[in-house]
Amino acid sequence: xxxxxxxxxxxxxxxxxxxxxxxxxxxxxxxxxxxxxxxxxxxxxxxxxxxxxxxxxxxxxxxxxxxxxxxxxxxxxxxxxxxxxxxxxxxxxxxxxx
Amino acid sequence: xxxxxxxxxxxxxxxxxxxxxxxxxxxxxxxxxxxxxxxxxxxxxxxxxxxxxxxxxxxxxxxxxxxxxxxxxxxxxxxxxxxxxxxxxxxxxxxxxxxxxxxxxxxxxxxxxxxxxxxxxxxxxxxxxxxxxxxxxxxxxxxxxx
Numbered sequence: 376x377x378x379x380x381x382x383x384x385x386x387x388x389x390x391x392x393x394x395x396x397x398x399x400x401x402x403x404x405x406x407x408x409x410x411x412x413x414x415x416x417x418x419x420x421x422x423x424x425x426x427x428x429x430x431x432x433x434x435x436x437x438x439x440x441x442x443x444x445x446x447x448x449x450x451x452x453x454x455x456x457x458x459x460x461x462x463x464x465x466x467x468x469x470x471x472x473x
Numbered sequence: 474x475x476x477x478x479x480x481x482x483x484x485x486x487x488x489x490x491x492x493x494x495x496x497x498x499x500x501x502x503x504x505x506x507x508x509x510x511x512x513x514x515x516x517x518x519x520x521x522x523x524x525x526x527x528x529x530x531x532x533x534x535x536x537x538x539x540x541x542x543x544x545x546x547x548x549x550x551x552x553x554x555x556x557x558x559x560x561x562x563x564x565x566x567x568x569x570x571x572x573x574x575x576x577x578x579x580x581x582x583x584x585x586x587x588x589x590x591x592x593x594x595x596x597x598x599x600x601x602x603x604x605x606x607x608x609x610x611x612x613x614x615x616x617x618x619x
Contacts, residue, residue, distance in 0.1 A: 440579070
């Protein structure tokens with residue numbers, strides 16, 4: 376998985392390319408823990424993300440909790456598979472998906 | 474059945490035998506993905522299978538203590554089927570309690586979510602224990618796919 380970060384002041388966009396699964400989630404977790412200090416607007420761009428497994432959901436969940444305390448978090452450009460994963464897990468109700 | 478595998482072996486294009494560990498999860502993933510690419514399965518189907526393979530094989534890595542696991546992939550016009558066989562402790566992933574998917578953000582638990590997702594994404598998920606081996610079968614029908 377490739378992680379592309381675009382920062383503009385306290386706004387950060389993270390684009391993911393590939394898949395967010397058991398193997399790659401620790402990579403995102405590590406990147407986030409080094410990047411979110413002082414960030415108030417976090418956007419995940421999933422245009423080039425193929426799918427998410429439960430390990431990826433765990434990272435999104437803990438990031439959402441953190442961002443609720445310091446700003447906002449939005450997920451954009453999800454494909455049908457990712458929408459289905461958010462739907463069946465009820466994540467559609469706890470994340471902001473645009 | 475006592476079978477010792479000292480290193481990772483690929484027997485043929487239809488199955489792969491590995492020592493279950495976090496290092497071999499990507500190998501199992503790419504083995505299944507290559508089979509699905511060869512068969513030119515629609516992305517929707519291959520993504521659902523890839524997620525399910527990640528969840529079920531990760532489960533074997535975490536709970537089975539198996540010294541080997543054999544993963545095979547069968548694709549025909551009707552279905553895509555992945556079978557995972559391991560020599561670890563008897564463990565039926567289907568008995569895992571489904572998580573509460575309506576709880577609030579603060580109360581959310583991730584435990585059990587992976588197996589639950591696989592149950593929902595697959596058309597069939599079966600477990601069998603015989604000859605001291607765990608056998609998990611993951612199946613997606615190619616037609617009338619969800």
